[in-house]
Amino acid sequence: xxxxxxxxxxxxxxxxxxxxxxxxxxxxxxxxxxxxxxxxxxxxxxxxxxxxxxxxxxxxxxxxxxxxxxxxxxxxxxxxxxxxxxxxxxxxxxxxxxxxxxxxxxxxxxxxxxxxxxxxxxxxxxxxxxxxxxxxxxxxxxxxxxxxxxxxxxxxxxxxxxxxxxxxxxxxxxxxxxxxxxxxxxxxxxxxxxxxxxxxxxxxxxxxxxxxxxxxxxxxxxxxxxxxxxxxxxxxxxxxxxxxxxxxxxxxxxxxxxxxxxxxxxxxxxxxxxxxxxxxxxxxxxxxxxxxxxxxxxxxxxxxxxxxxxxxxxxxxxxxxxxxxxxxxxxxxxxxxxxxxxxxxxxxxxxxxxxxxxxxxxxxxxxxxxxxxxxxxxxxxxxxxxxxxxxxxxxxxxxxxxxxxxxxxxxxxxxxxxxxxxxxxxxxxxxxxxxxxxxxxxxxxxxxxxxxxxxxxxxxxxxxxxxxxxxxxxxxxxxxxxxxxxxxx
Amino acid sequence: xxxxxxxxxxxxxxxxxxxxxxxxxxxxxxxxxxxxxxxxxxxxxxxxxxxxxxxxxxxxxxxxxxxxxxxxxxxxxxxxxxxxxxxxxxxxxxxxxxxxxxxxxxxxxxxxxxxxxxxxxxxxxxxxxxxxxxxxxxxxxxxxxxxxxxxxxxxxxxxxxxxxxxxxxxxxxxxxxxxxxxxxxxxxxxxxxxxxxxxxxxxxxxxxxxxxxxxxxxxxxxxxxxxxxxxxxxxxxxxxxxxxxxxxxxxxxxxxxxxxxxx
Numbered sequence: 001x002x003x004x005x006x007x008x009x010x011x012x013x014x015x016x017x018x019x020x021x022x023x024x025x026x027x028x029x030x031x032x033x034x035x036x037x038x039x040x041x042x043x044x045x046x047x048x049x050x051x052x053x054x055x056x057x058x059x060x061x062x063x064x065x066x067x068x069x070x071x072x073x074x075x076x077x078x079x080x081x082x083x084x085x086x087x088x089x090x091x092x093x094x095x096x097x098x099x100x101x102x103x104x105x106x107x108x109x110x111x112x113x114x115x116x117x118x119x120x121x122x123x124x125x126x127x128x129x130x131x132x133x134x135x136x137x138x139x140x141x142x143x144x145x146x147x148x149x150x151x152x153x154x155x156x157x158x159x160x161x162x163x164x165x166x167x168x169x170x171x172x173x174x175x176x177x178x179x180x181x182x183x184x185x186x187x188x189x190x191x192x193x194x195x196x197x198x199x200x201x202x203x204x205x206x207x208x209x210x211x212x213x214x215x216x217x218x219x220x221x222x223x224x225x226x227x228x229x230x231x232x233x234x235x236x237x238x239x240x241x242x243x244x245x246x247x248x249x250x251x252x253x254x255x256x257x258x259x260x261x262x263x264x265x266x267x268x269x270x271x272x273x274x275x276x277x278x279x280x281x282x283x284x285x286x287x288x289x290x291x292x293x294x295x296x297x298x299x300x301x302x303x304x305x306x307x308x309x310x311x312x313x314x315x316x317x318x319x320x321x322x323x324x325x326x327x328x329x330x331x332x333x334x335x336x337x338x339x340x341x342x343x344x345x346x347x348x349x350x351x352x353x354x355x356x357x358x359x360x361x362x363x364x365x366x367x368x369x370x371x372x373x374x375x376x377x378x379x380x381x382x383x384x385x386x387x388x389x390x391x392x393x394x395x396x397x398x399x400x401x402x403x404x405x406x407x408x409x410x411x412x413x414x415x416x417x418x419x420x421x422x423x424x425x426x427x428x429x430x431x432x433x434x435x436x437x438x439x440x441x442x443x444x445x446x447x448x449x450x451x452x453x454x455x456x457x458x459x460x461x462x463x464x465x466x467x468x469x470x471x472x473x474x475x476x477x478x479x480x481x482x483x484x485x486x487x488x489x
Numbered sequence: 490x491x492x493x494x495x496x497x498x499x500x501x502x503x504x505x506x507x508x509x510x511x512x513x514x515x516x517x518x519x520x521x522x523x524x525x526x527x528x529x530x531x532x533x534x535x536x537x538x539x540x541x542x543x544x545x546x547x548x549x550x551x552x553x554x555x556x557x558x559x560x561x562x563x564x565x566x567x568x569x570x571x572x573x574x575x576x577x578x579x580x581x582x583x584x585x586x587x588x589x590x591x592x593x594x595x596x597x598x599x600x601x602x603x604x605x606x607x608x609x610x611x612x613x614x615x616x617x618x619x620x621x622x623x624x625x626x627x628x629x630x631x632x633x634x635x636x637x638x639x640x641x642x643x644x645x646x647x648x649x650x651x652x653x654x655x656x657x658x659x660x661x662x663x664x665x666x667x668x669x670x671x672x673x674x675x676x677x678x679x680x681x682x683x684x685x686x687x688x689x690x691x692x693x694x695x696x697x698x699x700x701x702x703x704x705x706x707x708x709x710x711x712x713x714x715x716x717x718x719x720x721x722x723x724x725x726x727x728x729x730x731x732x733x734x735x736x737x738x739x740x741x742x743x744x745x746x747x748x749x750x751x752x
Contacts, residue, residue, distance in 0.1 A: 102680045109679070111715050141684045144663035146631045146645045148638050149681055170680045171635045174716035186541055189566055190710060196639020196735060251491075257498050259649035264504070266646070270517030274579060276737065277639065280519055280567045288567070309497075316493040485637045 013059035017045035020057075021072050025050055028068075028342050030435060030451040031078035033086035035112070036060075037441070041086060046437070046451070051360050054426065056437075063117075064089035074342035077459055085111055085176075089118035097124050100169045100488075111177040129155035129163050137470065141170045148484035152473070159469040164462040172488040179448035184210055184417035185284060187445055191436070192279050194450060195486030197237065200229045201429035202450075203282035208363060209436040210284035213423025216415050218364065220407035222286030227365040227402050228296070229278045230427070231395040232269065232303065236262055237430035238346075238388035238395075239310055241481045245385055246317060248475040249326040254317050261306050261313075268302040271295070286412025293406070300403040307396030314389040318382070327382035331464040331476030334379060341460045345432020345453045346387045347480055351379035357428035369398060379464075384479040418443035429453060431483060454487040504651050506739075511652070512746070513582045514739040519565030520732070521545075521573075522580035523558060523595070528602045529576070530554065536573035542703070542710060545569050545577075547599075554599045560584055560732035561593040561706035586731045587699070587744030590722065593706065593732055618695040619669050620749065626658040627749055630668035630692065634685045634721065635678035635711075639735040640702040644672065646738045659745065665689075670697040670748070673725070675705035677718045689725040699748060700727045701741070703734045 020026045026047040034042050043065055045057040067090050069076045079090045080099040087110075090096055098121040110120065129136075135156050141149035151167040175194055179187055191206035192199040204226050211218060218226070243258025266276045272295035273281060281288055317323050333343070338351040348355050354375040358366045374390040376383035421440045426433055432453030439447040461480050468476060533556045537545045544562035548555050569577045585592050596605040619627070631644055647654040648661065662668050665688045677685055689698065700721035703709035711717045721727050731744035 104683045105679055109715050141681065142632060142665075142688050146641050146661060148633045148636070148641065149684065170684070171633070171637075171678055172680055172716050173635060173637075173676065173678055173711045174714040175711075177716075178711065178714050189541070189564060193564075193637040193639065193704075193710060193734075196637040197642045199637075199639065251494075253498050254494050256650055257494075257501070259646070260501075260504055260651065263646055263649045263651045267517075267651075270737075274517065275519050275565075276517045277642070277735075279734070280565060313494065313497055316490065316497065320491050320494065322491070483638060485635075 013057040014043060014045065014065070015059075017047060017057035018066070018068055020047055020049065021068055027051070028072045028074045028078075029054065029433070030437075030449065031075060031082060032437070032449040032451075033061075033082050033088060034439065034447040034449070041088070043082065043088070044437070044449070046435070051355070054361065054424065056424065061088055064091040066091050067093040069094055072342070073340045074456070074459070077455065083118060084120065087112065087117050087120070097121060100172055102169070111174060124167065126153050126165050127163060131157075133157050134162065150484050154470055154473070156470055159471065161465045161468055161470050161473070164465040166458060166462060168458060168484060169488045171485045173485075175489040176448055176450060179445045182445050183443055184415070184440055184445060187448060188283055191450075194489055195452065195454070195483040196277070198233060198429045198431065198434070198483065198486065200233045200278040200282065201427050201434055203279075204230060204364075205425050205427040205429070205434050205436045206438075207282050207284045208425035208427065209423045209438040210415060210417065211423070212425055213421035213438055213440060214415050214417060214419070216285055216413060218286045219410045219413060220365075221290070221409050222411040223365040224402045224407055225287050225291060225411060226282065227369075228299070228399050229281065231398045232265065233278065234395045234430040235303065235307065235392050236265055237481070238392045239306075241478065242310075242314060242385060242388050244478045244481070245327070245381065245475065246323070248478050249323060251317065251320070251323060254313055257313055258310070261310055265302060265306055268299055272299045283412065284417065285415040286410070288412070290411045296403050296406065300400055303396050303399050307393060311389070311393055318385065318389070324382070326472075326475065327385055328380060330381045330472050331468055331479060332378065332380045333460055333464045335377070337463045338379065338460060341463075342456060343460045344456050345428070345430075346384060346391065347457050347460065348432065349373065349375045350383035350387045352377040357426050357433050361426055363425070363427065365402065369401060371398070381475055381479040431481070431486070432457065450489055452483065452486040452489070454482040454484070457482050458487055505653055506651050511739045512743050514743070515584045515733075515737060516581050518580070518584065518733050518737045518740060519567055520560065520563060520580045520584045521558070521565070521567070521569050521577050522583065523556060523597050523604075524576050524578055525597055525602050525604055527576040528556065528597055528599055530599050532574050532576040533599050536569040536577050539568040539572045542566070555605065556597045556599055558595045559593060559707070560595070561590060561730060562703060562709065563732065564703050564710055564734040584732065584740065586736065586740045587729045587747030590706070590727070590730050593730055619697060620751065622695070624658075627670055627745075628660050628662045628668050629670045629672050629745070630662055630665045630688070631672045632665075632674070632685060632688050634673055634675045634681045634705075634724075635717070636674035636676075636702060636704060640674040640705070643735045643738055644674075644701070644741060647741055652738050652742060654742065657746070659749075665691040666693065668692050668696070670699060670745075672699050672701055672745075673705055673721045673727075674701045675721045676708045676711040677721055677724045679716055679718055682718045682724055685721075685724050697728045697748060698725055699729045699731060699744065701731045702736060703732060706730045706732055709734065
């Protein structure tokens with residue numbers, strides 16, 4: 001992992017970060033709050049400078065924090081979250097509305113009730129679109145399918161969407177606050193339950209942050225096993241998403257077929273590892289246990305066969321005119337919009353931003369392999385479907401290579417976690433850049449910040465909607481496939 | 490092209506898992522089970538000491554020491570299996586699914602190494618009423634009241650060609666107004682509490698509510714958070730529980746069929 005460079009002078013941390021953001025060669029990765037050892041409130045700005053190094057800028061907050069949303073639109077949700085969770089007043093925010101707490105939230109319940117420089121906001125106002133024939137369509141939080149809760153407010157004329165506004169955080173569970181006070185090894189289990197379908201990526205990201213904090217290096221075999229788990233999770237996500245896209249254009253045969261491919265991989269995982277989603281396997285320092293060589297070989301075979309089968313199916317689907325008709329030019333996210341919102345993962349790569357943590361900031365076993373990063377320029381549903389197809393093949397090759405060249409030896413080392421430390425880790429999860437920041441005092445977690453790719457990417461979805469018909473929303477939403485729980489935490 | 494896709498699908502081997510292999514199966518769920526004849530105080534204490542979910546604990550009741558395993562809280566972290574030195578192992582079958590909350594608890598007498606028979610906890614009459622009205626046909630509305638989406642991933646797998654829930658006449662429907670059963674995952678967050686209550690009210694009687702997953706059954710690892718109201722039954726009445734983190738498709742199917750068929 002590329003080292004985290006800290007700018008720790010607390011008087012100048014925030015101005016330095018803002019200056020870099022204004023200069024334009026830094027990508028905003030996250031903004032979050034914390035409380036220092038003396039009880040004072042701090043803000044942290046995490047930037048990716050020149051796509052070469054992550055830099056963390058820290059500063060104490062005196063009074064209000066100046067908003068940077070006008071320069072970096074991606075800051076909007078971070079600043080709103082900082083306002084809600086830490087009671088920080090934000091100066092000149094263009095749309096300071098409650099993000100985390102909804103109307104029914106009980107009075108006086110707050111993660112940090114002692115702080116609250118700025119009183120919690122109560123009322124939420126949706127943007128009112130006016131004009132002849134404009135209707136509002138509210139959707140959610142309880143949706144029609146087996147999916148997570150969130151609210152979408154469409155303003156439409158006929159079938160055509162003029163404006164979409166999101167309201168999320170229905171699944172806000174206070175994970176970051178729950179982490180605090182736990183012993184370091186106990187954080188892994190919570191990390192696995194931040195976004196269940198990406199549980200292994202979260203576990204690895206958390207454990208890497210611990211390892212980074214305590215200066216621990218995972219043995220080669222442990223690193224290779226983690227790569228297999230991470231790439232398998234990506235394949236499962238991409239195959240599942242592709243099938244769901246087919247389902248949303250009423251092409252039910254490939255939808256069922258991909259469900260079958262996905263399940264075959266989950267069952268193979270259960271046979272080899274004892275767990276369908278690789279839960280409970282990762283721990284700080286490496287892996288809880290080794291996986292037997294013959295099991296890995298059978299897993300490699302299953303992955304190769306599934307990837308072949310999927311590639312063939314996906315090609316046939318994408319060659320089908322009725323699929324092309326629905327996928328092409330639908331839900332376009334322009335490159336400049338994606339850049340302004342610092343979008344990550346497959347969604348960014350489909351809009352021409354060739355960014356991937358595995359290549360830009362390699363970690364673990366990725367430092368020893370070459371990761372191809374595909375990209376497309378159009379940013380429509382078709383581009384996102386193609387990215388998922390291409391990445392499935394790349395992931396299958398990475399797994400095959402890792403199993404063929406499997407290092408021998410131990411899978412873990414012990415971590416002397418009963419001390420003070422600060423660490424950080426970034427992982428390319430199936431949805432994009434996932435990041436854990438961790439501060440430990442005497443072996444207990446003092447602060448754990450989780451930046452999920454979904455939190456980053458949700459604000460981009462409304463930009464892909466105007467001009468599309470409302471019936472295409474499920475398709476466009478699925479092509480982004482963001483996690484509600486991962487975003488809300 | 491469209492026919493090529495159909496041809497590829499038709500050329501594949503059938504994968505449907507027979508019902509006999511699914512009922513009661515919980516491989517891959519990471520749920521533990523106690524090996525009664527290996528149980529002693531030392532192993533029981535060690536296994537209970539590592540359980541951060543407090544699913545496994547020692548109790549003194551009626552004058553003897555017992556080991557209590559609450560599947561409704563277990564997240565399957567596997568630590569008790571390592572610490573239990575042979576007295577706890579990964580369960581391949583037999584984890585109670587689709588039962589009353591009290592039936593998710595199992596108890597062992599540590600001194601004698603025997604299981605204490607569970608208290609009889611019959612499900613209420615809504616299941617019988619739906620059975621007599623509808624036979625086996627059941628419409629399910631799934632409600633995510635705040636889960637991590639792990640349960641949704643497994644519930645979604647029920648419609649895959651391996652399990653094909655629809656072969657039993659069981660369907661997932663888009664509205665609570667069309668539903669006989671709510672399959673609710675949790676923990677119920679403060680922001681979802683009201684929506685869950687409305688969804689329950691919109692479901693016509695007779696109706697069944699089934700709490701799914703460790704978080705739905707007990708609040709799981711999120712219990713105690715400022716943002717969480719609690720288990721599903723703290724917000725709406727619940728008829729039956731399916732444990733697991735997440736429950737496997739086989740466990741979900743076992744639980745749903747048990748609620749529906751009463752066996």
